[in-house]
Each structure stands twice: as structure tokens, then as C-alpha cells.
Amino acid sequence: MLYEELVDVYEKIGSTTRRLEKEEIIANFLKTIKHKSPETTYDVTLLLQGKIFPPWSDKEMGVSTQLIIKALSKMLGENTKSIENKLASVGDMGEITEELVSNNKQVTFFKVPLTITKVINNLRKTESITGSNSQNKKLNLILELYSSASPLEAKYITRTITEKLRIGVGEGTLVDAISDAYGIDKEIIDRAYMLSNDLGEVATRAQESIGAVKELSITPGKPIKPMxxxxxxxxxxxxxxxxxxxxxxxxxxxxxxxxxxxxxxxxxxxxxxxxxxxxxxxxxxxxxxxxxxxxxxxxxxxxxxxxxxxxxxxxxxxxxxxxxxxxxxxxxxxxxxxxxxxxxxxxxxxxxxxxxxxxxxxxxxxxxxxxxxxxxxxxxxxxxxxxxxxxxxxxxxxxxxxxxxxxxxxxxxxxxxxxxxxKPVRETLDCVITGGLYGKGKRAKFFGSYLLSLLDSQTGEYKTLVHAATGMDDEMLASLTDRMQQYILSTNEQIVTFKPAVILEVAYSEIVESNEYEAGYSLRFPAIKRVRDDIGLDQVDTLDKLKQMIDLQNN
Missing domain, CATH: 3.30.470.30 (DNA ligase/mRNA capping enzyme)
Known part of the structure; x- marks a missing residue:
């Protein structure tokens, strides 16, 4: 199956903000591939989530943004610094990839059309490459894909590598789409997903029969999301x-x-x-x-x-x-x-x-x-x-x-x-760092304040909530500054924008209304308690949680 068919679906999904419309697009696409192999359905379902491995797997590609930049530079003759500057300005490596490939003047006469199998297999191979010269081997696998890709295909290959598909599809939308595509009750699909933690497996079972879906259950060796x-x-x-x-x-x-x-x-x-x-x-x-x-x-x-x-x-x-x-x-x-x-x-x-x-x-x-x-x-x-x-x-x-x-x-x-x-003190929220400010005086070389955001579970976006600076001792200040360097998207004088990656637990005294932040609220007397390396981005506190806290505060 050609990768461009999936890319066309990506574009259609990304062009609408309506959840039901996204669901319909995905369901219709799944219906068209019912006759394909279970492996194709599995891979398509993973790629619709922007993944190449199922959520229960601990495998990772190990491909950094810098390696993507190096691959594009090698293929197109573009200066790496120039690409880095574009990234700081645009913030989306996928868009930059599309633009660079579109402007490529070098003609390839023997392009082979990309298939879904080729894309996902090349990306999966990067996980097992280790040792000396591993980066060059990974580079060659990515270059092989970019060399055969159209600008749009290149954009989504990059977004898949960076795990930022940016088409606004959550797990709930995919569950509903699988239910619609195969005519199986949503509750049955949802249960199967909860117990298997693998939407690809759910979709392939649904392709087979409702009985096959019902057989899915929790299995030792495959971790499931915690209650x-x-x-x-x-x-x-x-x-x-x-x-x-x-x-x-x-x-x-x-x-x-x-x-x-x-x-x-x-x-x-x-x-x-x-x-x-x-x-x-x-x-x-x-x-x-x-x-x-x-x-x-x-x-x-x-x-x-x-x-x-x-x-x-x-x-x-x-x-x-x-x-x-x-x-x-x-x-x-x-x-x-x-x-x-x-x-x-x-x-x-x-x-x-x-x-x-x-x-x-x-x-x-x-x-x-x-x-x-x-x-x-x-x-x-x-x-x-x-x-x-x-x-x-x-x-x-x-x-x-x-x-x-x-x-x-x-x-x-x-x-x-x-x-x-x-808990005796319930006034804490787990927020993701999305921005920051350099400090002053002795702290001029460190990020002295962080802009923290909550997850909008309806859109999958992060909404700003508060700037927090207190609670960090000198050791935490230095280590967190070093850690955040790899997540910088752009810098404008003292202001820095970060890729959402690091989560902080923040204590506060009260939630107050605020027009300054996208959440519509902010926190009084915020203090950073700790880095939450034990939770992932999908477990960042949400705007719904914020509203629940407001209700508790007002009662």
C-alpha cells in the first residue's frame, strides 16, 4: 500500500477541527483497507497515532532532531545552521522538511514510490542499531526515505520520527473510528483497547470478527496504562x-x-x-x-x-x-x-x-x-x-x-x-514546561522562570497557566537549565519557547481568573515542588482537572 494514500488521509484529518469529521475520515479509510493484510491494518493504525511501535513497547527509534537536520543537509546541500534557524523560527520540523524538499533542485530519476511497509520498516530498523557508526547507519535509513519522498510525504515522515503528527487525533477518536469502520459497539472496542493497550491489535481483530476483539485481554509482558x-x-x-x-x-x-x-x-x-x-x-x-x-x-x-x-x-x-x-x-x-x-x-x-x-x-x-x-x-x-x-x-x-x-x-x-x-495539601498540579525566561544577576546564565501549561484534552494542545520561579535551589536551577537546552524551539532575547517534554509539580495557594494565560486562569504563589519524571505527557494535568480544583476550592 502506497504511503501517499495515508499522507492524503493525514492532510484531510488535519484540515478540519471537527472531531466527528476526523472520525469519519479515519473510519472511511479503514473501510477501504479491509481487504488488505492484517499487518497493513496494524501499521496504518499505529501510523495514525504517529507511532511505529505500540504503546506497551519500550522500543524507541533513537533518532534526534539533529540527525534529521543532518540528513536533510546531506541530501539537499543545505547548511545545518540555516535549518536550525528555520526550526527556531517555525517550530515544526515537519513543515521545514516539506519546504526544503519542495525547493530541492536536484532531480532523482529513479525514485521508487514509498510504501507504508517501507516507511515503517526503515524507521523500526533504527531502534536496533547500536555501537560505533550507529548514527551514520540510522542516517542512511532516513535518507533512503527522504530521497524517494514527495514534499508532503517527507513532512509526515519527519513528524512521525519526532512523534508530533499535529493532526489532532486522540485515542478516543480512533476508538470511535474503529467502531464505525467495522460495525462493532464502541464499548467493546474501548474495553479491548484498555486491556491490550494496542489499538493496532484491536483494529486487526475487528477486521477479523467481533469475537476476536472480545478475546483480547490483559497479557503478562505487555504493560497497560494505570488506572x-x-x-x-x-x-x-x-x-x-x-x-x-x-x-x-x-x-x-x-x-x-x-x-x-x-x-x-x-x-x-x-x-x-x-x-x-x-x-x-x-x-x-x-x-x-x-x-x-x-x-x-x-x-x-x-x-x-x-x-x-x-x-x-x-x-x-x-x-x-x-x-x-x-x-x-x-x-x-x-x-x-x-x-x-x-x-x-x-x-x-x-x-x-x-x-x-x-x-x-x-x-x-x-x-x-x-x-x-x-x-x-x-x-x-x-x-x-x-x-x-x-x-x-x-x-x-x-x-x-x-x-x-x-x-x-x-x-x-x-x-x-x-x-x-x-492528601493533606491538595493544591498541586502537574504542568508541562512550554516556555521560560533567563534569570538576572547571578542567575543570568540559567532559566530563572518557567512558563507552565496544562493539557486541553479536547484539542490535544497545551494551554499556558502560570510562570513559576520559586522553589528551585541552585542545584535544581542548574540541572534543569542543562536539561532544557535540548528542547529549545526558539529564543527571542530573554524569552525561550520549549518543546513540551518536562513536567513539573507545582504547589499553589489559590486558582484565580486571568486574561494573561490561555487557560483563562492562573495560580497564586506558585512554587515548583519537583520534576515529575515518573509520568508522561499524556498524564499532564488537564483543563478539566483545573475546573475540578476550582469547584473544590469554591465549596
């Missing part, structure tokens, strides 16, 4: 609204999803990053604590000192560590609290949390290193037990408590009222 919690308005209010709930301690660590497949144990963060190599003792502890069966369990890894929890930032040092792991193991000891089981010999994620908790207690052999989360089953008759657990959790250095509807199944990637979190 997410809403904010609790208060202990009593939450319990009275939910009825009977599992109330458990909320730990200040890294949430992990642990998979055992055969003899292998893999540990994934909530961003679905494989951190197994960084946490060898957790692998050892889990192997001792659970039976020799296939399973998927969830827990929270915390850093300790004298067997007491210490700051979240210490666990980040462990998770991000690639070298000297054994040395860090001695310096920052870890333990894990388990709180859920999603698979044990068979899928159990759709069973109520009450049953899953009972199963967890049956299969886990606890120790000083592996414990179950401290919990109580409470209702409106014994709210005091929840308040007692909250006070105990805070006194012992933990974050707060969780409420889980005792009858609720696990809903991957969903944020609903079946799971709530309650």
Missing part, C-alpha cells in the same frame, strides 16, 4: 458517595507494574518505561514473595533510610540510574508496597477490587522488603477508621490515603470516581 484517581473532596464525603470502599495508604514513591512471564520479571513505571535493570533488588524481593506463576501486580516502590520512607526525589535517582546500580543500591535502599493484582494465571483485572485484594493477600508472602499496602474496608458506619488511617499514614511519612469502590474493576487509563486520592 488513575480523581481528587477526593474529603474523607466523609467520599465514603458516603462511594458506599463501601477499600481505604489504603498512599505512598510517596514510584508506582510500578510488575510482570512475570515464565522465568522473567519485568518492572514498568506508570509511563510504561522498563526500569527492571535499575531495580535489581525489587526483582529479587518479588521473586521470593510470589509463587512461580505468570502474574501482573501493582505496587509502590519507596526509598528508605533506617527503614523509614524518605523523599520521592531519592527514588527518582534510583529509577533513572543506568550505571553504578549496585553502589546506589547500598546508598538508597528500596522496599515495595503491593496494592493490586491484575493477572494471576489468568486475567483478573475485571474482577472487583475487593476480590483482587483478597487474591493478593493469598499469594504474597510478605517480608521487611515486600509488604501489602496498609488498608481498611470502610463505609459510612465506620468513617472514623478511615480518618484514623489517614492520620497514621501522614504520621509515618506517607502522602495520604486512597479510596477504591470495593465493587469496581480495574479500568486502565481511566480517571473516574471509582478511585479517589486524599
Amino acid at each position: 488513575l484517581a480523581q481528587l477526593s473532596p474529603g474523607i466523609r464525603e467520599s465514603i458516603e458517595e462511594m458506599g463501601e470502599v477499600v481505604c489504603e495508604t498512599k505512598y510517596d514513591g514510584i508506582r510500578v507494574q510488575i510482570h512475570k512471564i515464565g522465568d522473567e520479571i519485568k518492572i514498568f513505571t506508570r509511563r510504561l518505561e522498563n526500569v527492571t535493570q535499575a531495580l535489581p533488588e525489587i526483582v529479587e524481593y518479588i521473586r521470593e514473595a510470589l509463587p512461580d506463576e505468570d502474574y501482573i501486580i501493582e505496587g509502590e516502590v519507596i526509598a528508605t533510610r533506617d527503614n523509614k520512607p524518605i523523599s520521592f526525589q531519592y527514588i527518582l535517582q534510583r529509577v533513572k540510574r543506568k550505571y553504578d546500580v549496585e553502589k546506589m543500591r547500598e546508598k538508597i535502599p528500596l522496599k515495595i508496597f503491593l496494592f493490586d493484582v491484575l493477572y494471576y494465571k489468568e486475567p483478573v483485572a475485571e474482577q472487583p477490587i475487593g476480590q483482587r485484594r483478597q487474591l493478593l493477600e493469598e499469594i504474597v508472602h510478605t517480608s521487611d522488603d515486600v509488604e501489602l499496602s496498609t488498608m481498611k474496608v470502610v463505609s459510612s458506619d465506620n468513617v472514623g477508621d478511615a480518618e484514623e488511617l489517614f492520620n497514621w499514614s501522614i504520621d509515618n511519612g506517607h502522602e495520604g490515603i486512597m479510596f477504591k469502590d470495593v465493587s469496581s474493576p480495574y479500568s486502565p487509563g481511566k480517571r473516574g470516581k471509582n478511585m479517589l486520592k486524599f
Whole structure:
């Protein structure tokens, strides 16, 4: 199948802002390829998401913007500095690629039409290339594509590499389009996606039959998105609204999803990053604590000192560590609290949390290193037990408590009222850095203030909310400045625009209306608490979350 057919669909989708129209375009396209192979449907579904690997995979292309610039420079004879200046001005490497290829005066007489298979295979090959001369090998694979591409094809090849497709298609739109294209109820498609975390697999199954879609389920080795919690308005209010709930301690660590497949144990963060190599003792502890069966369990890894929890930032040092792991193991000891089981010999994620908790207690052999989360089953008759657990959790250095509807199944990637979190201070938001200002005086070489944004889940864009400068010590100021260099899109005197990539947790005293920021609101007395390397861009707080916070603030 020719790549230009998909590019034509990209252009049609990007030309409208109407979600239903986007859905219709995708559905019609999927209908036209029903007769194609399952592999084609799988690849098309991935490419419509701007991906070449499924979300559960930890594979990455490892192709930087600089390598794209180098490829274009080599092919077109354009100065790399000139391309970099264009990028600083335009901000979209895809548009720049289209413009440069359009202006190419060199004629290629033996262009071979690009196929979807060729594009995705070349890009996938970059992941496995390592060692000396690896950059040149990756360069040649990209050049091979650009050399045969039309300007429009080149634009979307670049956007796929940079994972910024810019056509305004979210997962919900694709779920609806697959449902429409194959005549299968949306709830069935949505369930299959939640449990498989692979829309490509869902689409190929839908191409086969409704029964094949229903067979999709959670599988050890393929991490799924974590179920997410809403904010609790208060202990009593939450319990009275939910009825009977599992109330458990909320730990200040890294949430992990642990998979055992055969003899292998893999540990994934909530961003679905494989951190197994960084946490060898957790692998050892889990192997001792659970039976020799296939399973998927969830827990929270915390850093300790004298067997007491210490700051979240210490666990980040462990998770991000690639070298000297054994040395860090001695310096920052870890333990894990388990709180859920999603698979044990068979899928159990759709069973109520009450049953899953009972199963967890049956299969886990606890120790000083592996414990179950401290919990109580409470209702409106014994709210005091929840308040007692909250006070105990805070006194012992933990974050707060969780409420889980005792009858609720696990809903991957969903944020609903079946799971709530309650902390003593709830005024924090996870925002992405989209801009910044250089400091003054001693801080003139550093970014002294950051422009922070929230996700508009309706459009997929980031809306500015606040400038934050306080809360950073000199060490954080310097390290964050170094880190942000790679994400600079443009610079205008003191003002810098960044590619959304780094997330900060920001504390504040109050949300106020503001015409200065795109969100329509801003934060009073913002203070940067920490870098959130444990979450991804799809988990940045949203404008909907902001409105929820406003409602809580006003009640």
C-alpha cells in the first residue's frame, strides 16, 4: 500500500477541527483497507497515532532532531545552521522538511514510490542499531526515505520520527473510528483497547470478527496504562458517595507494574518505561514473595533510610540510574508496597477490587522488603477508621490515603470516581514546561522562570497557566537549565519557547481568573515542588482537572 494514500488521509484529518469529521475520515479509510493484510491494518493504525511501535513497547527509534537536520543537509546541500534557524523560527520540523524538499533542485530519476511497509520498516530498523557508526547507519535509513519522498510525504515522515503528527487525533477518536469502520459497539472496542493497550491489535481483530476483539485481554509482558484517581473532596464525603470502599495508604514513591512471564520479571513505571535493570533488588524481593506463576501486580516502590520512607526525589535517582546500580543500591535502599493484582494465571483485572485484594493477600508472602499496602474496608458506619488511617499514614511519612469502590474493576487509563486520592495539601498540579525566561544577576546564565501549561484534552494542545520561579535551589536551577537546552524551539532575547517534554509539580495557594494565560486562569504563589519524571505527557494535568480544583476550592 502506497504511503501517499495515508499522507492524503493525514492532510484531510488535519484540515478540519471537527472531531466527528476526523472520525469519519479515519473510519472511511479503514473501510477501504479491509481487504488488505492484517499487518497493513496494524501499521496504518499505529501510523495514525504517529507511532511505529505500540504503546506497551519500550522500543524507541533513537533518532534526534539533529540527525534529521543532518540528513536533510546531506541530501539537499543545505547548511545545518540555516535549518536550525528555520526550526527556531517555525517550530515544526515537519513543515521545514516539506519546504526544503519542495525547493530541492536536484532531480532523482529513479525514485521508487514509498510504501507504508517501507516507511515503517526503515524507521523500526533504527531502534536496533547500536555501537560505533550507529548514527551514520540510522542516517542512511532516513535518507533512503527522504530521497524517494514527495514534499508532503517527507513532512509526515519527519513528524512521525519526532512523534508530533499535529493532526489532532486522540485515542478516543480512533476508538470511535474503529467502531464505525467495522460495525462493532464502541464499548467493546474501548474495553479491548484498555486491556491490550494496542489499538493496532484491536483494529486487526475487528477486521477479523467481533469475537476476536472480545478475546483480547490483559497479557503478562505487555504493560497497560494505570488506572488513575480523581481528587477526593474529603474523607466523609467520599465514603458516603462511594458506599463501601477499600481505604489504603498512599505512598510517596514510584508506582510500578510488575510482570512475570515464565522465568522473567519485568518492572514498568506508570509511563510504561522498563526500569527492571535499575531495580535489581525489587526483582529479587518479588521473586521470593510470589509463587512461580505468570502474574501482573501493582505496587509502590519507596526509598528508605533506617527503614523509614524518605523523599520521592531519592527514588527518582534510583529509577533513572543506568550505571553504578549496585553502589546506589547500598546508598538508597528500596522496599515495595503491593496494592493490586491484575493477572494471576489468568486475567483478573475485571474482577472487583475487593476480590483482587483478597487474591493478593493469598499469594504474597510478605517480608521487611515486600509488604501489602496498609488498608481498611470502610463505609459510612465506620468513617472514623478511615480518618484514623489517614492520620497514621501522614504520621509515618506517607502522602495520604486512597479510596477504591470495593465493587469496581480495574479500568486502565481511566480517571473516574471509582478511585479517589486524599492528601493533606491538595493544591498541586502537574504542568508541562512550554516556555521560560533567563534569570538576572547571578542567575543570568540559567532559566530563572518557567512558563507552565496544562493539557486541553479536547484539542490535544497545551494551554499556558502560570510562570513559576520559586522553589528551585541552585542545584535544581542548574540541572534543569542543562536539561532544557535540548528542547529549545526558539529564543527571542530573554524569552525561550520549549518543546513540551518536562513536567513539573507545582504547589499553589489559590486558582484565580486571568486574561494573561490561555487557560483563562492562573495560580497564586506558585512554587515548583519537583520534576515529575515518573509520568508522561499524556498524564499532564488537564483543563478539566483545573475546573475540578476550582469547584473544590469554591465549596
